[in-house]
Amino acid sequence: MLAKKYMKLIVFFFFLFSALGQTNAQSVYDSLLRDIPEPPEARAELPSPVPMVYEFMGAMMSGQSDVCLANFEVETFLKLMYGRNLSRLEQADYNELFSYQIQTHRNEFKFLSKIMNRVAEGARIDYSNPRYHGKIQSKVVVRLDTNRGRFDFIVYCCYMRDRWYVYDYVLNNQRLTQSFRTSLNGISPQKYLYILRPFYDQKLGYRAFR
Numbered sequence: 161m162l163a164k165k166y167m168k169l170i171v172f173f174f175f176l177f178s179a180l181g182q183t184n185a186q187s188v189y190d191s192l193l194r195d196i197p198e199p200p201e202a203r204a205e206l207p208s209p210v211p212m213v214y215e216f217m218g219a220m221m222s223g224q225s226d227v228c229l230a231n232f233e234v235e236t237f238l239k240l241m242y243g244r245n246l247s248r249l250e251q252a253d254y255n256e257l258f259s260y261q262i263q264t265h266r267n268e269f270k271f272l273s274k275i276m277n278r279v280a281e282g283a284r285i286d287y288s289n290p291r292y293h294g295k296i297q298s299k300v301v302v303r304l305d306t307n308r309g310r311f312d313f314i315v316y317c318c319y320m321r322d323r324w325y326v327y328d329y330v331l332n333n334q335r336l337t338q339s340f341r342t343s344l345n346g347i348s349p350q351k352y353l354y355i356l357r358p359f360y361d362q363k364l365g366y367r368a369f370r
Contacts, residue, residue: 209298209317209324210287216315216326217285217302220276225269232269233325234261236318240328240337242349249349257349260356272331280304280311295319 212231219227238246238261246254288301302313314330328337344352 206292206295206298206319207324209290209300209319212324213287213300213302213315213317213326217313220269220273221280223270223273223277225266225273228269229262229266231326232265233318233320233327234258234265236320236325236327237261237265237337238349241340241344245349249353253350253353256361257353257356260353260360263360264356275331276313279308280306282306283311290317298324 216228216231219225219231235258238258249257283304283306286303286305288303291299293299296319298317298319300315300317302315304311304313311332312330315326316328316330317324318327319325328335330336347355
């Protein structure tokens, strides 16, 4: 008799826990079916910069400098280089400097493409999750695993005109803006314009727009 009572209790608790387990599982599935409410200011959330960086890197590895340039914010780069000193230029001079800088970066990307292919051709490329700063800046670390070791290509992005652009990057522990500042050694934008003019203004296809 006592054994039968224990057996009935065991069976009772077995069905009870089974029912509770099914109830809990069902409640989890029910919660997954519920709509996710919009957070405050959800429309202000930014898209990921990784697709743009992926396109930028793909163009870099394939030598498509114009695609790199289309994803590069030259104006922001110039502001980082010279800041308020740019306001000392006449508009025509600034337009000329801007057009020359585009050609300078086109050559920079062509050179960088050759370096990247020499070092990282056939490399495994991984893109990190973006690191955001406010709603205007982001950083993506691109890791290249090559047969010569690991290299990091750090891309800095800015959000402008409803999309992401590259404005600076770090390769071989050297940041592009810092390399330009070091090479220019503190010269004014007027002097920089004077240096660039012989390289681009006298060549067919590189004349300044006004």
